[in-house]
Structures are given as structure tokens and as C-alpha cells.
Amino acid sequence: MALYILRRLLAVIPVMLVVAVFVFLLIRLGPGDPAAQLAGDAATAEDIQRIRERLGLHLPIHVQFITWFGNILQGDLGMSIANNRPVSSLILARLEPTLMLTLTTIIFVVLVAVPLGAIAAWNHGRWIDRAVMAFSVLGFSIPVFVLAYILIYVFAMWLGVAPVQGFVSPTDSLYRFFAHIALPVLSLSTIYIALVARITRATVVETLGEDYIRTAYSKGVRDRDILLKHALRNSWVPVVTVIGISIAALIGGVVVTESVYNIPGLGRLTVDAVLASDYPVIQGLILVFSFTYVLINLVVDITYAALDPRIRY
Amino acid sequence: MSITTRNWTAGLLAAVVAIPAANAAFVSSADAEEVVLRAVKHSALRVLDPIMTTAYMSRNHGYMIFDTLFALDENFEPQPQMVDTWEVSDDQLTWTFTLRDGLLFHDGELVTSDDVIASLRRWGERDAMGQELMRYTEEMNAVDDNTFEIVVSEPYGLMLESLGKPSSNVPFIMPQRLAETDSTEPIPEQIGSGPFVFVDEEFEPGAVAVYRKFEDYVPRDEEPSWMSGGKNVHVDRVEWVNIPDHGTALNSVISGEIDWMENPPWDLIAVAENAPNVVGRQLQPLGSQGMMRMNFLHPPLDDPKVRQAIMYAVEQESYMQALVGPPEYYEVCGAMFMCGTPLETDIGSAPLLEQDLDRARELLEESSYDGEPIVIMYPTDVITLSGYPPVTAQALEEAGFNVDLQATDWQTVVSRRASMDPPEEGGWHLFHTNWVGFDVANPIVSQGLVAGGREAAWFGWPDFPEFEELRRSFAAADGAEEQFAVAEQIQEQAYENVMYLPLGQYIEIAIFGDHLEGVLEGPAPIFWNIRKND
Known part of the structure; x- marks a missing residue:
């Protein structure tokens, strides 16, 4: 296993290399000029050219790439063009809100969706199963921003039991953290609860039809033990896959939630950087996202082995 | 109901009742020690x-x-x-x-x-x-x-x-x-x-x-x-x-x-x-001014008759309706230096205030225009700008122009407008923007009136040395009366040359x-x- 993990970690290097080259080229092939953005509306073409030269954007693209890549190898993601601050510090400052939102959401999703899916499967074909499936369809159908506005209206504006927007670090105040994160988590988690509950239900229904479950019944094993120890445990692999994909999708896909609830996370930083053509920040963010995806895939693969003794690397 | 269940229910009810009271705490706790103004x-x-x-x-x-x-x-x-x-x-x-x-x-x-x-x-x-x-x-x-x-x-x-x-x-x-x-x-x-x-x-x-x-x-x-x-x-x-x-x-x-x-x-x-x-x-007393800017470097807009045809083809009211909507938030204003300023004058602005398609077609007929498409940059992502280009496109088509309305985003406009290349090689003919009133309130601050050509003018690069002299004479003018007289001449000439077209004056409410x-x-x-x- 240790060798496998080492091999997978080494494989990260060529993946990141390819990502770095593509990101650098694609961003520069797209429209936009950070110097023009920086200079402001009243700047003349000459002003913009002077700023372009200061930023080194007038240099041939391969020279720019060599400089940037050399810095990356030394762990330096460069300086933000728009904000004149180190890219690494900008990303670090925005990491916590996104991480907290993602982790809280995924914990909430697992705590709600897995039992929901298992209960639906256990009651396969009955009203409770249909109710869970109906919720699942609704959860898939409702856009995050619509749900977010409804939740804000009901809980923040009408009932007054939650703030409209903002983020508070749990290290500042745990109570205020949960108060601020509750509505964003509810908005964001609905679609993933629907997804994970559906997968859990389908997998558990399939597992409940296996021969060893019938054997367990005939041996007189209690219903609860059949569901929890036999059916659910053997259904974890596909569920974990979906959870892994969900975490990856969440990290890169929280833009809407962060915008509606004004959470200063990585999603908003990405949008701002794209709008400002802030090349170093976009490049840094994509590298971080790519690395995170690779890491999540690795963790999911390792989890397979832990959950299913038949899987060995 | 078991004791456990009853306890849970009571706890839940207590929490629901307590949340609104606690809510005030998390909303305003940061303000308890000092007066914080959040904007x-x-x-x-x-x-x-x-x-x-x-x-x-x-x-x-x-x-x-x-x-x-x-x-x-x-x-x-x-x-x-x-x-x-x-x-x-x-x-x-x-x-x-x-x-x-x-x-x-x-x-x-x-x-x-x-x-x-x-x-x-x-x-x-x-x-x-x-x-x-x-x-x-x-x-x-x-x-x-x-x-x-x-x-x-x-x-x-x-x-x-x-x-x-x-x-x-x-x-x-x-x-x-x-x-x-x-x-x-x-x-x-x-x-x-x-x-x-x-x-x-x-x-x-x-x-x-x-x-x-x-x-x-x-x-x-x-x-x-x-x-x-x-x-x-x-x-x-x-x-x-x-x-x-x-x-x-x-x-x-x-x-x-x-x-x-x-x-x-x-x-x-x-x-x-x-x-x-x-x-x-x-709170901002003058409001803002919409602007249509043309590219003076390339045909057909290097021909003053074509620029004048555009001026006759459009009218401010249509732009303000498309952009703003409720009339209480905008005003039709021919003053390049904004209505409500000491330099306010409507001299030369009449063609812009009422659409005259017949005159536009006449001018186009007399001009060097031979049907090439007019490239209009259309930033769809900025709500305070996206209303203008379709209005221009429609008016120009009605006047007999061929129009190439190119939907894009604002950052592309910002970088592309700096290009002096011909429109068919990545340049442009026409774009729209807005200015805060104070930034166009006199001939020296107003970038749209700088006529120093490729070297000194703002995007569009008009090159009129006599106009530059006139603009500079404003700086040397002695007293408000003399400044106003020069400003009138500047505005009149600016409309004749169609240096830019003000698209109306709108206000914003804080x-x-x-x-x-x-x-x-x-x-x-x-x-x-x-x-x-x-």
C-alpha cells in the first residue's frame, strides 16, 4: 500500500506539469488585457503600454513561461497583477471559507443522505421510498441560487433567525460560524443530498438482493444488523466514489453560493481573477484545484481498500 | 412520549425561541465595542x-x-x-x-x-x-x-x-x-x-x-x-x-x-x-454621462459626414430608456460638460436630441460610405453598458448602415479598444462607455475631447490640432465668463466633428x-x- 501511495504521489508531478503548461497557454490565448484593466477607463493606449512593459507582458510568451515556471519550481506562485500581493497569500486568505463551507456541507450531506438512502432502500417500493425519491428529484431540479434566495427570505428576512450574508471563522466564534454557515450549507447540500441518497438507495437495494443477505435472514440475523452490518457496509464503495466526486465538484463549484451569501472564498477569488485577467492568480488557483482533485482521487482509492478487503493495490 | 423524546422536543422549542434573540447578538456583536460603519x-x-x-x-x-x-x-x-x-x-x-x-x-x-x-x-x-x-x-x-x-x-x-x-x-x-x-x-x-x-x-x-x-x-x-x-x-x-x-x-x-x-x-x-x-x-450631484465613441483612424468613420450621419440617426431618449428605465432617474441633456454645471450649454446638440433618419440617410449618401459593416463592440456583462449597443445598431440599420454587432465581455472591450488596427484585423469602429459627470465637466478633464491623435488622444484617436489649441485656450481663459465662451466654442466644434456623442445623463441612488x-x-x-x- 505504501508503495502504491508513493507511486500515485509521484504521478502527480507529470499531471501538474501538463496542467501548468495548458493553463499558462490557454489563459493567454483568451481575450483580456490585465494592463488595460489596471490602468482604468481614462487611461490612454500609451499608459497601458507602459504598464504592460512594467509587468513584463510585452515579452515573448515563452520567456514569460520560463520565468513563471522557474518561480513555480521554487514554490513562488508570483504576484497578483490586480492586487499587487503574493498569489499564495491571496489563496491562503480565501482557503478557509471555502474549506469550511465544503467540509461542513459534505459532512451534512453524508449524515443526511446515507441514512435517507438506506431507509428508502429498506422500504423499497413503499411510500417512504417514494417520498425520498421525490425529494431527490426536487433536490436535483432546484437551482442553488433560487433555493438560496428562498432560504434568505424565509430565515433571514422573515423569521430573522439567520444573517443574510458573511462568513465568520470558527476560531473567532463557533456560534457565529454556525449561524453564518447554516443557510449556505443548506443551499449547497440539497443537490448533493439528492445525489448521494439516490446512489445509496440504488446500491443498498441491489445489495439487499444478494445471496448472503438471504442467508443472513435465514440464520435469524436482526433486521438492523442486516441493514447496517451487511447491506450498507457492502454498498460503501460506489457511495464513497460519489462523495469523492462531490467534494471535488464542491471545491470548484461553490461560486454561486459564495456570491449569494457573500462568502469570501476561492470561488469568488477565481471569478474576480478571471474578470480582471489576473493571470498569476488564475494560474495559481487552477494549480491548487488540480492538485486537490488529484489528492481527493488518491484518498478515495485508498478508502476503497479500507472498506473492501478484496481491493488490494 | 418517552422522557427522552420530550426532552428533545423541549430543547428544540427552546432553541427556536432563543435563536431570534441570539440572532441580534451575532449580527451586531462586532459593533458593541466601537462604532462601525459598513458600506x-x-x-x-x-x-x-x-x-x-x-x-x-x-x-x-x-x-x-x-x-x-x-x-x-x-x-x-x-x-x-x-x-x-x-x-x-x-x-x-x-x-x-x-x-x-x-x-x-x-x-x-x-x-x-x-x-x-x-x-x-x-x-x-x-x-x-x-x-x-x-x-x-x-x-x-x-x-x-x-x-x-x-x-x-x-x-x-x-x-x-x-x-x-x-x-x-x-x-x-x-x-x-x-x-x-x-x-x-x-x-x-x-x-x-x-x-x-x-x-x-x-x-x-x-x-x-x-x-x-x-x-x-x-x-x-x-x-x-x-x-x-x-x-x-x-x-x-x-x-x-x-x-x-x-x-x-x-x-x-x-x-x-x-x-x-x-x-x-x-x-x-x-x-x-x-x-x-x-x-x-x-449623493453624487451630477450623475453620469453615457458616451458613444467612434474610431477616427479607419474608414468609414474617418469621414466626418459618416460620423454626422450616425449623430442624426440616434437620439438620447432611446438610450436612456434602454439603460435606465424610469424617467425620474435620467435626463436628456445635450451639454457635453453636463447639465447643472457652470459650463452647461446645449449649443450644437440639436441633432442628437431628436432622431432624423432622413437627414442621416442624406449625409450617408453624400459620404464615402460604401456599405462596409460597422463593427460595434457590445459588452453583454456590464448592466450599465449593455443597453447602449443594441440601440445604436438598430438606429444605424434604419439609417442604411450595415452593422456588425459583436457581443463580447467588458474586459475584451477594454483591451480591444486600445488596438489601432483596422476593424477587420481585430480593431473596432464604435464602442460605448459611461463617465462620472465630474470627469467630463470641463474641456481639460474630458478625455473624449482630447484631439491629439495617436500620441495623446483617448481611444478613437481624433486628430485636430486647431481643436487642441482651442481646448488649451480654455486653460488660459481669464475668469468664468471667458471660460464659458470658450467652452461654447469647444462644444460646438466637438459636435461638428462628432468627437463623441453624449447619450444622456443619469443619476444613481444610494x-x-x-x-x-x-x-x-x-x-x-x-x-x-x-x-x-x-
């Missing part, structure tokens, strides 16, 4: 150098932490701000200024004449009005720590107006070591002598900017009027929170989490004004909680003089 601005603060960029957020940041030598009052008169006394020699060539005593930078150092001279030099490299002043300036000398003089080559009628220029770029005074930074590079520190201190360690670009009251600031005794007069600060801390979603920002003002929202979209203003405890008011007292009007948002009541 949502029109955009996020990014560039912390109001000289390097003309971005309005950087200008607004400048007004928080820097001070100015002069400042404009509500009568459009420059009033002394950092300056105590000043005099001009009999030959009108030497201006001598004395600073107020006790002016301090945020690092505790005294403001000196050297700081002022270095700041004016840097501003003079970037700003159109600053460049004009520097063209006249022979030398700037520090007489002593508190007194400096500006020697000009010939009498310059806009000296005080230049030093009190209210909008981008504003001649802010900064320490000499910062002012010596190359004007294309951002200054490395945020040290000014203004009424607020920038809290660098709490600054999150794109998210929040924080300012504290500068305890050692010495306000003037006069009543505040626009950017002039006493800058008395009555809050401990100001936070500029960037909330990208307008609906969320508005809800935050209504719920009391945010005190002030700078300019909500027009369709949300009615919602805000119907909400309890929320006030809507126009909304804020009615617990705020003393909110001032001005060319830029003002955070002094405000009291936050319970």
Missing part, C-alpha cells in the same frame, strides 16, 4: 494607488486616507483644504501656497512642501489636467517646510481648479518617499494625511477593506461642502464590504447588517425605498439605513461627518 461599494477595491489608475474605487480609497490641497465645494468653487493661505504674483506667474500648521501623515511625520511637490509631479504624469498644468509649469520650489511655489510660463486660469480636481485622478498628497514611485507602479505603502487610516492587515482584496479614524487628523473649521470643509469623523471604523450579489446587498441593508449601499440597480431602488428604516438619496445622520453629497462617496445612531 457596500459599487465594486471591490483592488488597486491601492489612486494615481496609477483612474478606477473610481481607487479614487474613493484615496479620499479616505489622503488629503488634497484644495477641494471643490457645492458651488463648483475650489476651497482651500490642506492649504492655509495662498497668493499669486501681479504678473500671474508665481503662485505661493502655505500649508496649514500641524498636518500629519499617519506615520506621525509632518506634511512638508517636499511631499506636496513630489505628489504633484507624480499626479502630473498621469492625469490629463495634471499634464496640462505641468505643461505650463516651469518650476515648483519649496520655500520652506510649510510653503511652496509654482512658477508658470504664462498665466494659467485653472490653477486652483487643477489642485482641487474632484475626480480621477485626484491630486492627493502623499509622503515624498511614496510619491517618488514610478507612476506606472503602485505605491508600496498606504500612508496619507487624510481622516482615515488604512488597516492593511485586515485588507482582503475583492472582499473587504477596513479603515480606522485618524485620531491626529486636524479638520478645518468650515462646514463641510462636497469634498471641502471640515472632515470630522464620528465613527471608529469603516468597512467596505464587497457583496457581488445586489439582492443580497439590498437584503443586508434592510436587515441592518450593512449601513450603506452605494448604487443599487435602478429596478431595486423601489424595493429599497418601500422597506422600513431605509432611505434612498442621490440607499442607507435611516439611523445614519449627516450623509453628505459629493463627487465621490464621503464617509466623514456621518453619525451612526442606535
Whole structure:
């Protein structure tokens, strides 16, 4: 296993290399000029050219790439063009809100969706199963921003039991953290609860039809033990896959939630950087996202082995 | 019901009852120890150098932490701000200024004449009005720590107006070591002598900017009027929170989490004004002007008849209806220097105020136009601009033009408009933008009227040396009457040449909680003089 993990970690290097080259080229092939953005509306073409030269954007693209890549190898993601601050510090400052939102959401999703899916499967074909499936369809159908506005209206504006927007670090105040994160988590988690509950239900229904479950019944094993120890445990692999994909999708896909609830996370930083053509920040963010995806895939693969003794690397 | 279940139910009920009471705590707990004013601005603060960029957020940041030598009052008169006394020699060539005593930078150092001279030099490299002043300036000398003089080559009628220029770029005074930074590079520190201190360690670009009251600031005794007069600060801390979603920002003002929202979209203003405890008011007195700019370098718009045909084909009212909607928020105004300013005149503007397609077709017939498509850049992502291009496209088609309306995003427009290439090779024929009224309020600050060609003019690059001479004679004009006469000539010629087309004048409404007292009007948002009541 240790060798496998080492091999997978080494494989990260060529993946990141390819990502770095593509990101650098694609961003520069797209429209936009950070110097023009920086200079402001009243700047003349000459002003913009002077700023372009200061930023080194007038240099041939391969020279720019060599400089940037050399810095990356030394762990330096460069300086933000728009904000004149180190890219690494900008990303670090925005990491916590996104991480907290993602982790809280995924914990909430697992705590709600897995039992929901298992209960639906256990009651396969009955009203409770249909109710869970109906919720699942609704959860898939409702856009995050619509749900977010409804939740804000009901809980923040009408009932007054939650703030409209903002983020508070749990290290500042745990109570205020949960108060601020509750509505964003509810908005964001609905679609993933629907997804994970559906997968859990389908997998558990399939597992409940296996021969060893019938054997367990005939041996007189209690219903609860059949569901929890036999059916659910053997259904974890596909569920974990979906959870892994969900975490990856969440990290890169929280833009809407962060915008509606004004959470200063990585999603908003990405949008701002794209709008400002802030090349170093976009490049840094994509590298971080790519690395995170690779890491999540690795963790999911390792989890397979832990959950299913038949899987060995 | 089991005891356990009963306990759970009771606990849940208690929690539901307790949450609203606790909610007040999390909403306002940060304000318990100090008075915090939270504002949502029109955009996020990014560039912390109001000289390097003309971005309005950087200008607004400048007004928080820097001070100015002069400042404009509500009568459009420059009033002394950092300056105590000043005099001009009999030959009108030497201006001598004395600073107020006790002016301090945020690092505790005294403001000196050297700081002022270095700041004016840097501003003079970037700003159109600053460049004009520097063209006249022979030398700037520090007489002593508190007194400096500006020697000009010939009498310059806009000296005080230049030093009190209210909008981008504003001649802010900064320490000499910062002012010596190359004007294309951002200054490395945020040290000014203004009424607020920038809290660098709490600054999150794109998210929040924080300012504290500068305890050692010495306000003037006069009543505040626009950017002039006493800058008395009555809050401990100001936070500029960037909330990208307008609906969320508005809800935050209504719920009391945010005190002030700078300019909500027009369709949300009615919602805000119907909400309890929320006030809507126009704070920027002149509003803004829409602008259509043509490219003078390439056919067919290098032909004045084609440009005039476009002027006859369009009308302001259609643009304002498309962009703004409710008529109470806009006005049809032919004055290039804005309605409501001392230079307001409608001379030459008649063709723009009423569509005349017959005349447009006639002009087109007489012109060199041979049916090539007119490339219009259409930024679909900026709500305050996306209304203009379709109106232009429709009017031009009705007049007989072929139109190539190219949907794109604003950042592409910003970079593409700097291209002097022909439209078929990545250039352009026509784009639209908006200007804050103070940035077009006279012929020197108005970028659309600079006619210095490829070298000196703004995008579109008109090249009319006689017009440039006329524009410069405004700077040399003696007194308001003479300035107005020159401005009239400039506007008349500008319309003849179709230097640009003003598309109407619209206002923006700021909304804020009615617990705020003393909110001032001005060319830029003002955070002094405000009291936050319970």
C-alpha cells in the first residue's frame, strides 16, 4: 500500500506539469488585457503600454513561461497583477471559507443522505421510498441560487433567525460560524443530498438482493444488523466514489453560493481573477484545484481498500 | 412520549425561541465595542494607488486616507483644504501656497512642501489636467517646510481648479518617499494625511477593506461642502464590504447588517425605498454621462459626414430608456460638460436630441460610405453598458448602415479598444462607455475631447490640432465668463466633428439605513461627518 501511495504521489508531478503548461497557454490565448484593466477607463493606449512593459507582458510568451515556471519550481506562485500581493497569500486568505463551507456541507450531506438512502432502500417500493425519491428529484431540479434566495427570505428576512450574508471563522466564534454557515450549507447540500441518497438507495437495494443477505435472514440475523452490518457496509464503495466526486465538484463549484451569501472564498477569488485577467492568480488557483482533485482521487482509492478487503493495490 | 423524546422536543422549542434573540447578538456583536460603519461599494477595491489608475474605487480609497490641497465645494468653487493661505504674483506667474500648521501623515511625520511637490509631479504624469498644468509649469520650489511655489510660463486660469480636481485622478498628497514611485507602479505603502487610516492587515482584496479614524487628523473649521470643509469623523471604523450579489446587498441593508449601499440597480431602488428604516438619496450631484465613441483612424468613420450621419440617426431618449428605465432617474441633456454645471450649454446638440433618419440617410449618401459593416463592440456583462449597443445598431440599420454587432465581455472591450488596427484585423469602429459627470465637466478633464491623435488622444484617436489649441485656450481663459465662451466654442466644434456623442445623463441612488445622520453629497462617496445612531 505504501508503495502504491508513493507511486500515485509521484504521478502527480507529470499531471501538474501538463496542467501548468495548458493553463499558462490557454489563459493567454483568451481575450483580456490585465494592463488595460489596471490602468482604468481614462487611461490612454500609451499608459497601458507602459504598464504592460512594467509587468513584463510585452515579452515573448515563452520567456514569460520560463520565468513563471522557474518561480513555480521554487514554490513562488508570483504576484497578483490586480492586487499587487503574493498569489499564495491571496489563496491562503480565501482557503478557509471555502474549506469550511465544503467540509461542513459534505459532512451534512453524508449524515443526511446515507441514512435517507438506506431507509428508502429498506422500504423499497413503499411510500417512504417514494417520498425520498421525490425529494431527490426536487433536490436535483432546484437551482442553488433560487433555493438560496428562498432560504434568505424565509430565515433571514422573515423569521430573522439567520444573517443574510458573511462568513465568520470558527476560531473567532463557533456560534457565529454556525449561524453564518447554516443557510449556505443548506443551499449547497440539497443537490448533493439528492445525489448521494439516490446512489445509496440504488446500491443498498441491489445489495439487499444478494445471496448472503438471504442467508443472513435465514440464520435469524436482526433486521438492523442486516441493514447496517451487511447491506450498507457492502454498498460503501460506489457511495464513497460519489462523495469523492462531490467534494471535488464542491471545491470548484461553490461560486454561486459564495456570491449569494457573500462568502469570501476561492470561488469568488477565481471569478474576480478571471474578470480582471489576473493571470498569476488564475494560474495559481487552477494549480491548487488540480492538485486537490488529484489528492481527493488518491484518498478515495485508498478508502476503497479500507472498506473492501478484496481491493488490494 | 418517552422522557427522552420530550426532552428533545423541549430543547428544540427552546432553541427556536432563543435563536431570534441570539440572532441580534451575532449580527451586531462586532459593533458593541466601537462604532462601525459598513458600506457596500459599487465594486471591490483592488488597486491601492489612486494615481496609477483612474478606477473610481481607487479614487474613493484615496479620499479616505489622503488629503488634497484644495477641494471643490457645492458651488463648483475650489476651497482651500490642506492649504492655509495662498497668493499669486501681479504678473500671474508665481503662485505661493502655505500649508496649514500641524498636518500629519499617519506615520506621525509632518506634511512638508517636499511631499506636496513630489505628489504633484507624480499626479502630473498621469492625469490629463495634471499634464496640462505641468505643461505650463516651469518650476515648483519649496520655500520652506510649510510653503511652496509654482512658477508658470504664462498665466494659467485653472490653477486652483487643477489642485482641487474632484475626480480621477485626484491630486492627493502623499509622503515624498511614496510619491517618488514610478507612476506606472503602485505605491508600496498606504500612508496619507487624510481622516482615515488604512488597516492593511485586515485588507482582503475583492472582499473587504477596513479603515480606522485618524485620531491626529486636524479638520478645518468650515462646514463641510462636497469634498471641502471640515472632515470630522464620528465613527471608529469603516468597512467596505464587497457583496457581488445586489439582492443580497439590498437584503443586508434592510436587515441592518450593512449601513450603506452605494448604487443599487435602478429596478431595486423601489424595493429599497418601500422597506422600513431605509432611505434612498442621490449623493453624487451630477450623475453620469453615457458616451458613444467612434474610431477616427479607419474608414468609414474617418469621414466626418459618416460620423454626422450616425449623430442624426440616434437620439438620447432611446438610450436612456434602454439603460435606465424610469424617467425620474435620467435626463436628456445635450451639454457635453453636463447639465447643472457652470459650463452647461446645449449649443450644437440639436441633432442628437431628436432622431432624423432622413437627414442621416442624406449625409450617408453624400459620404464615402460604401456599405462596409460597422463593427460595434457590445459588452453583454456590464448592466450599465449593455443597453447602449443594441440601440445604436438598430438606429444605424434604419439609417442604411450595415452593422456588425459583436457581443463580447467588458474586459475584451477594454483591451480591444486600445488596438489601432483596422476593424477587420481585430480593431473596432464604435464602442460605448459611461463617465462620472465630474470627469467630463470641463474641456481639460474630458478625455473624449482630447484631439491629439495617436500620441495623446483617448481611444478613437481624433486628430485636430486647431481643436487642441482651442481646448488649451480654455486653460488660459481669464475668469468664468471667458471660460464659458470658450467652452461654447469647444462644444460646438466637438459636435461638428462628432468627437463623441453624449447619450444622456443619469443619476444613481444610494440607499442607507435611516439611523445614519449627516450623509453628505459629493463627487465621490464621503464617509466623514456621518453619525451612526442606535
